[in-house]
Amino acid sequence: MDIPRIFNITESAHRIHNPITADKLATLGAALRLERGARVLDLGSGSGEMLCTWARDHGVTGTGVDMSALFTGQAKRRAVELGVADRVTFIHGDAAGYVADQKVDVAACLGATWIGGGVAGTIALLAQSLRAGGIILVGEPFWRQLPPTDEVAKGCLAHATGDFLVLPDLLASFGRLGYDVVEMVLADQDGWDRYEAAKWLTMRRWLEENPGDEFATEVRAQLTAEPVRYATFTREYLGWGVFALMGR
Numbered sequence: 088m089d090i091p092r093i094f095n096i097t098e099s100a101h102r103i104h105n106p107i108t109a110d111k112l113a114t115l116g117a118a119l120r121l122e123r124g125a126r127v128l129d130l131g132s133g134s135g136e137m138l139c140t141w142a143r144d145h146g147v148t149g150t151g152v153d154m155s156a157l158f159t160g161q162a163k164r165r166a167v168e169l170g171v172a173d174r175v176t177f178i179h180g181d182a183a184g185y186v187a188d189q190k191v192d193v194a195a196c197l198g199a200t201w202i203g204g205g206v207a208g209t210i211a212l213l214a215q216s217l218r219a220g221g222i223i224l225v226g227e228p229f230w231r232q233l234p235p236t237d238e239v240a241k242g243c244l245a246h247a248t249g250d251f252l253v254l255p256d257l258l259a260s261f262g263r264l265g266y267d268v269v270e271m272v273l274a275d276q277d278g279w280d281r282y283e284a285a286k287w288l289t290m291r292r293w294l295e296e297n298p299g300d301e302f303a304t305e306v307r308a309q310l311t312a313e314p315v316r317y318a319t320f321t322r323e324y325l326g327w328g329v330f331a332l333m334g335r
């Protein structure tokens with residue numbers, strides 16, 4: 088079981104697999120006023136940067152579940168590196184339907200809401216692990232500017248304009264699901280650059296090391312096309328943020 092190999096290639100050097108930066112992850116951790124010993128669940132935990140740094144900085148404990156064996160291994164190594172391996176656990180597996188044995192204070196899914204079949208389904212899944220009064224974190228794209236056509240939305244690697252909402256509508260949608268938005272930290276274009284542009288050097292180095300690999304043609308095509316596609320579409324039109332929610 089694993090994610091498509093192309094992501095394990097292009098994001099192999101990422102610590103954070105989203106447009107949020109280390110600074111903003113730290114801002115989010117501080118904004119949530121986390122208490123020592125707070126329990127955090129992270130579905131689609133990637134390379135574990137959120138759990139590991141929050142365990143180091145705020146003394147939280149946590150579990151992350153991720154379908155990438157590569158990212159899960161990186162998360163375990165990061166926990167050792169930051170001296171928090173006794174406080175965080177990383178499980179390699181499918182997080183669809185994953186419910187924690189013990190209720191958590193914070194239940195998160197940052198940039199992987201397909202795990203619950205969309206934002207509403209993921210919130211419902213996270214809620215099953217959450218103690219009363221706990222906080223749900225959802226990391227999700229929104230339109231910074233509404234694309235004028237579906238072609239522009241496709242340029243952002245969406246299927247259509249309807250895939251995402253503009254920020255006020257996304258915030259309103261959480262209310263309709265019965266949640267207060269109690270905090271948010273939004274990515275900016277520099278954060279998008281850290282997520283997207285960091286893939287280009289990784290791809291270039293991978294191509295030099297793996298010229299005969301069956302994925303070399305695909306990776307070459309991506310490296311050739313991605314900078315212009317990204318600057319034309321994603322960087323201009325797509326926003327991204329983490330939204331902290333509490334049930335009303």
Ligand SMILES: C[S@@+](CC[C@H](N)C(=O)[O-])C[C@H]1O[C@@H](n2cnc3c(N)ncnc32)[C@H](O)[C@@H]1O
Binds near residue numbers: 090103182198
């Ligand atoms: C956009 S990345 C975000 C990772 C992490 N939350 C972060 O911010 O660095 C999406 C993550 O979801 C993971 N993923 C995809 N499908 C999954 C599934 N069904 N169950 C668990 N993890 C999954 C991927 O391996 C990847 O690490």
